[in-house]
Amino acid sequence: MMPLFARKPLRDLGRQKAKTLLILLSIIISLSIAGIILHTKLQFEAALKESMNQSHVSDAAFYTNSFQTLPARLHKLDGIKEAEAKISVRARAKTEEGFKNIEIAGLPDQQNYQIGQIHLYKNHPSDAASYAETTTLQLFQWKAGQTIELLIPGEKQKSLKLSGTVTDPSRIPAPFSGTGYLYLSSEALKKLGVPLTYTQILIEFEEGTSKEERDQLITRISKVLKSSGITSYRTEHAEETYYIRNTLVSAILTVLIWFGLFSLVLGFILITHLFHRVIAEHVKEMGIQRVVGAPLSFIWKQYFLYLGIIGSISFMCSAGVSYFGSKWAVRYLAEELNIGSYTETIHPSVVYLLLLLSFAIPYLGAFVPIQKVLNKPLTDTLRNMPHSFPSHKAKKSFGRFSLSVLSWRHAFSKKGQMVSNILMLSFGGAIIISCLALNQTLNSHLNQMNKFWNYDQEWSVKSKLPKSEMTALFKKTEGVSEAEGWTVRNTEIKLDKGGKHNALLMALPERSKLITPAVKEGQWLKRGGKPAIVINEDLRTMLGSPKPGEKAELQIGKERKTFYIEGIIGSQLRGPAAYMGGTDYEKWLLADTANRIAVKLTSGAKSGKVSEQLEKQLTDQGAAVEGTETIQAMQERPKQIIGLIVASILAAGILFTVLGLLNLMTATSMNVYERQKEIGITRAIGGSSGKILRMFAAESLIIAMISWSLAAAFSYPLSHFLSTQIGTALLGSPLQSGFYLDGIFIWLTASIVIGLGASAVPVIKSLAKPLPKMLED
Structure with a gap:
């Protein structure tokens, strides 16, 4: 036979199906988002390690x-x-x-x-x-x-x-x-x-x-x-x-984990308020149980079972969603980033965390309102009416009645719930605005990086011809306005203080006309003086952030020589690189050849036709072409990396916005459910469905508009955070951040739609009920 303390929780679940489902939905969505992000990060790191082990990737090549x-x-x-x-x-x-x-x-x-x-x-x-x-x-x-x-x-x-x-x-x-x-x-x-x-x-x-x-x-x-x-x-x-795969994914997922944790906190606040309203309906029942002699332990047993059922359902649903969601995410990343193998089992630490939170959130969320009721004098609990805790605050009169006044009063009547809804929507909106700003910043930075290459084609050649003859061969070709011979080799750079790394070394004319470097510190290559190099921000980060003026030893094959770091230039998303004057390179290695030719075309020249002519001339001279590439193709590749970053964070922003919308709809649905009789009376005295719909829509719009203004304010520090994290991970230094007005106005439109959409479904569903049924509720 079922114990007495177990019957009431099961009856309450059936009696309060709507509210219980809303609470479950809020818990499951909050936990699922956090679970998917965390599990994706852990599974991707495991996949990366497993791929390296199974493929026996070399430790050194x-x-x-x-x-x-x-x-x-x-x-x-x-x-x-x-x-x-x-x-x-x-x-x-x-x-x-x-x-x-x-x-x-x-x-x-x-x-x-x-x-x-x-x-x-x-x-x-x-x-x-x-x-x-x-x-x-x-x-x-x-x-x-x-x-x-x-x-x-x-x-x-x-x-x-x-x-x-x-x-x-x-x-x-x-x-x-x-x-x-x-x-x-x-x-x-x-x-x-x-x-x-x-x-x-x-x-x-x-x-x-x-x-x-x-x-x-x-x-x-x-x-x-x-x-x-x-x-x-x-x-x-x-x-x-x-490196690029691990850095790219780690940077994105680390940012998303912080977002997920914050959204989980906001979700917990909302769930606490929802439990507060559910327990408010049980105040009189708990008072009667105490009058007839039921101990507090008996009452706690009832809610322990009730909350345990909610926790069990939350765990099973959130664990399933986390598994399948992260499975899809890891599979997508593995295919996009060429990770050979990955496991599809759920990570134990994520299971334990979800299990803990699935029970901790409902128990902690319901503890305060239950304890608050049990601490009340019995006379207050027996006198209390359902759906509210008694309040001794006098209601301030507005002097006149209207639907707008009623909407304002109802919107601010449950301040805790309103604050949590506003914060959740504001957070999602701030992410979207910041993500749009990040996209603009990254594209602006990419355009600045693209100015580095002031030429149209790049040829990798292998020839015994002197550099001057090679460049003359290119310059005399129809359609070529300028050509420079460079030497591009790999080198190992070692600092006196211990930093050491491989880099691409480019030896080019000190007064090159075909590149326009963005110097961050120090100066660009100069003719004469001490042998010097300029490094980019990627190499600087890997060497431990050396300053201009420090010494660096370069090694190419058997040859080694010490140079001074003359300057630091911006990244071009091509990895660590160092630049040296052609004169210093020739004096060091006694070589006057070029293996890379940068070509600038005349206005209106067709790239394909010029390439055919150059190919023939180089072949006639016995030169071997190892590779060709247009600058346009080189500039397109970073856009794919930027697109992946922006799309991932934007998806998170949309996800959190959906969570905020669902929470707002949850709160609105609960408001409508609790005010069934009020809606019925309004209809009975001649109130039209349109007026009732406008009243609830106004409540949701008030919350949506407040959230929009906060989202615009929150977007600035959040944009700064994203610019710092993503810029440091990809480029070695933070990106500039600021307000993005287009994104703010886009979110204004979205906020209006969200406000109207959140109230429409539950109110229309309620208005479809027969009037006698509403008055009975």
């Missing part, structure tokens, strides 16, 4: 000159678990938009590599097998089985049939890097005329190797390679290949 055999001494070095040599070639592939840069990797003849494992999907088996990486397939709009045209430096255009696709999590997604990836068998490489010599060495360290030990091992490996006649041009750590 050495890019070298061509060699035939991997030095046997590498395997004998303590701390090295595995060392493998691989083929890597730069080339170009023909697409619908012209030739695009591509990197070709050689496949092993018999078995898969132990380091940097990939997954092949064979659709069209062939001896001359060629596989396109999945994000490359999407970027170039290729299909498995089609024939593609390739240009290998120094070779004529040749064709290959795609045998299938490859997933390689170690690769930065092609849309972000602008470079495609192909994997070819030995037969396919021979068909293209590529020599079967190695140009890359991948190293996997023993587990537990510290960062200091790894740095020492890299130095010892470089010495072994040097003694074997192999020159290492660049060393890349595993973290660098995952």
Whole structure:
């Protein structure tokens, strides 16, 4: 037989279905939002780690000159678990938009590599097998089985049939890097005329190797390679290949977690007020139970069970929504950012947190109103009428009656509920306004970054011609107004105070006409004086924020030299980079060649036609073209990163706004439910449905308009927060922030729609009831 204290809670659940459902809805939505965001972050970090482990991504990659055999001494070095040599070639592939840069990797003849494992999907088996990486397939709009045209430096255009696709999590997604990836068998490489010599060495360290030990091992490996006649041009750590993906997602999800926590607090405040109103209907019942001798423990048991049922339902629903919501989010991120594998199990810590909050929120939310009733004298509880706690405050008269006055009085009659509704809507609105402002700021910053490149095309060439002859060859081409020969190489930069990192080194004319750097500190390159470099903000952040005037040691191959940091320039979202005057570079390495040509076209010149002419002239001169790219294509890639950031935060703002709208509708529905008899009396004395609808609409509009004004005020500090977090994560320094008037007026329109929409549904539903039924309530 069911205990007596259990019957009443179950009866109350059935009797107060509407209010209980509204409370459940508020709890489930608040917990689900927080659960989805937190679980997505944890699952993405786990997926990133799992992808690196399963793919056996190299701990260090050495890019070298061509060699035939991997030095046997590498395997004998303590701390090295595995060392493998691989083929890597730069080339170009023909697409619908012209030739695009591509990197070709050689496949092993018999078995898969132990380091940097990939997954092949064979659709069209062939001896001359060629596989396109999945994000490359999407970027170039290729299909498995089609024939593609390739240009290998120094070779004529040749064709290959795609045998299938490859997933390689170690690769930065092609849309972000602008470079495609192909994997070819030995037969396919021979068909293209590529020599079967190695140009890359991948190293996997023993587990537990510290960062200091790894740095020492890299130095010892470089010495072994040097003694074997192999020159290492660049060393890349595993973290660098995952840096942009991890930074991008971590920055977004960290911001969203803070938003989720704040919305959870606001949701708890609203839920507390909803419980206050539910308990208010039980005041007289609790008084009667106390009169007939029921102990306080008996009353607490009733509500413990009642709240336990709410907590159980909240947990099951929020856990399910969190799982499926984060599952979709992680799957989307894994596909967009080329993360090879991910798990779809729910994280235990999220389960425990949701379990705790599912019961803590209703118990804590109901504790104060229950305790408040139990502390009342019995005479007050027996005298109290349902739907309200007694108030001794005198109501101030407005002197006249009208629907607007009544709307104002009802809107402000439940101040706690009104404040929580206003804060929730204001928070969502502030996020949307700030997100629109962030989008404007990022695009403005992107336009400033794009001014750095004052040319139209960039050519990567390999030639023995002196720099002056190479640039003269470009300048005499019809349609070219200016050309400059640059040298672009990878280097390792080390500071005296200990900072060390790989970077792209660009040696260019001190008075270059084709770039306009935005100098943040110090000055741009100058002719003469002490050997100096200029670094960008990305490199500055990774080196520990050095100041102009500090010394930095640069290493290229076997050569090392100390330079002064002359200035700091803004980021171009292309990673860490250092800039050096062409004169200093030539004196250091005694080289007068260029491997990169920047080209500015004349007004009205057609890029494709100029490219064809340059291609022919370079081939006639024996120069090998390793890659070409237009500045327009380079400028488009950062927009995809910015678009992903803005879309993610904007989605969160919309989600929180929906939560605020649902909370407002919840509160409005409860108001309508509690005022059924009032609505019925108004209709009975001749009040039209339109007037009743306008009265409730005015109440919602008052809350919506107050929330709009607060959202506009909150958007400024929130915009500053977003600009600081996103700017520091992506660019190494905070972005400028300010008011965005267009966003404020957009949110004004949305607030009016939200205010009208929140009241329309519950009121129209109530007006559809028969008048006798309303008067009975």
